[in-house]
Amino acid sequence: MLIPSPKWLRGDDIAASDITPRETYLSRRQLLALGAAGLAGPWAARQAFAQGAPGKLAKLPATANNAYLITDKRTPYQDVTTYNNFYEFGTDKSDPARNAGTLRPRPWQVAVEGLVKQPKTYDIDELLKLAPMEERVYRLRCVEGWSMVIPWIGYPLAELIRRVEPLPGAKFVQFITLADKKQMPGLGSGVLEWPYSEGLRMDEAMHPLALLTFGLYGEVLPNQNGAPVRMVLPWKYGFKSAKSIVKIRFVDKQPPTSWNIAAPNEYGFYSNVNPDVDHPRWSQATERRIGEVKGGGGFSALFAPKRKTLPFNGYGAQVASLYQGLDLRKNF
Numbered sequence: 356m357l358i359p360s361p362k363w364l365r366g367d368d369i370a371a372s373d374i375t376p377r378e379t380y381l382s383r384r385q386l387l388a389l390g391a392a393g394l395a396g397p398w399a400a401r402q403a404f405a406q407g408a409p410g411k412l413a414k415l416p417a418t419a420n421n422a423y424l425i426t427d428k429r430t431p432y433q434d435v436t437t438y439n440n441f442y443e444f445g446t447d448k449s450d451p452a453r454n455a456g457t458l459r460p461r462p463w464q465v466a467v468e469g470l471v472k473q474p475k476t477y478d479i480d481e482l483l484k485l486a487p488m489e490e491r492v493y494r495l496r497c498v499e500g501w502s503m504v505i506p507w508i509g510y511p512l513a514e515l516i517r518r519v520e521p522l523p524g525a526k527f528v529q530f531i532t533l534a535d536k537k538q539m540p541g542l543g544s545g546v547l548e549w550p551y552s553e554g555l556r557m558d559e560a561m562h563p564l565a566l567l568t569f570g571l572y573g574e575v576l577p578n579q580n581g582a583p584v585r586m587v588l589p590w591k592y593g594f595k596s597a598k599s600i601v602k603i604r605f606v607d608k609q610p611p612t613s614w615n616i617a618a619p620n621e622y623g624f625y626s627n628v629n630p631d632v633d634h635p636r637w638s639q640a641t642e643r644r645i646g647e648v649k650g651g652g653g654f655s656a657l658f659a660p661k662r663k664t665l666p667f668n669g670y671g672a673q674v675a676s677l678y679q680g681l682d683l684r685k686n687f
């Protein structure tokens with residue numbers, strides 16, 4: 356079995372894009388790309404910098420759900436959409452924004468299958484209309500030690516689960532994401548087993564915080580953030596929040612998950628944010644907030660002030676009861 360040690364898991368190996376101020380490397384790369392397409396010039400320069408704010412993608416109307424409002428400063432759109440993990444498009448933080456243009460988020464279907472009374476393949480446009488869209492500002496804490504604050508748009512996964520009527524034998528939910536070599540250049544790398552797979556216990560999946568997510572910052576999801584539909588699970592490390600989902604499967608046994616298969620001693624099934632349980636190769640006690648220092652992205656990942664990581668990423672009041680009686684050191 357391949358045990359990956361990708362760059363983002365190694366504290367000693369930092370990509371050039373992580374130390375060059377992002378305005379510099381982004382504008383340079385974008386201008387090179389546009390230049391190759393014969394489009395460089397003053398217009399191209401304006402376009403390259405215009406990506407720093409929403410406004411490029413379709414609007415996704417939603418009602419703010421203030422029950423989930425947090426006062427933390429929001430991470431700038433530019434950082435949210437250019438500092439990403441989406442290994443299907445490469446392992447560098449800048450790869451998804453650069454390469455995910457090949458992803459086609461339409462047409463798109465999501466098969467809901469397994470131990471349910473009403474299995475169904477949903478067209479994405481039907482899934483979008485299934486329940487009222489809410490905007491929720493959530494913290495997202497990556498296992499690597501950085502975090503962001505993002506206004507997501509979606510509705511609770513429970514809305515979908517209720518409609519398909521799980522059978523009593525359904526104990527877990529598995530999320531399977533797109534794996535299409537034609538659209539995803541990173542699939543050739545073999546760094547993980549594809550398709551990317553994640554899972555939750557049924558009570559976790561039903562929890563109102565678990566958001567089936569279609570947008571951010573008022574618009575549909577950019578490709579690099581998991582278009583057209585992904586999960587967001589704010590009390591768990593970011594890798595639990597599977598992007599570009601094509602199957603939601605109800606099963607009786609704990610499903611295999613890509614990161615657990617790759618390195619079982621490093622990435623457990625639960626992966627609840629826990630400052631008291633270190634990753635075998637680094638501490639989880641603190642984090643750096645992306646966008647908190649000028650230069651953004653990788654610059655922030657290195658130089659933003661450290662802040663204390665909170666148990667369950669600050670959502671303990673809502674979710675700690677799910678894990679009563681469970682040894683969270685063993686079930687990391």
Ligand code: MTE
Nearest residue numbers: 439440441442497532551593594596597598
């Ligand atoms: N989903 C898929 N399909 N492939 C991935 O590589 N990376 C995960 C998660 N979902 C990943 C994925 C990780 S490690 C993180 S931290 C979050 O996506 C990052 O989400 P963001 O780029 O929107 O911040």
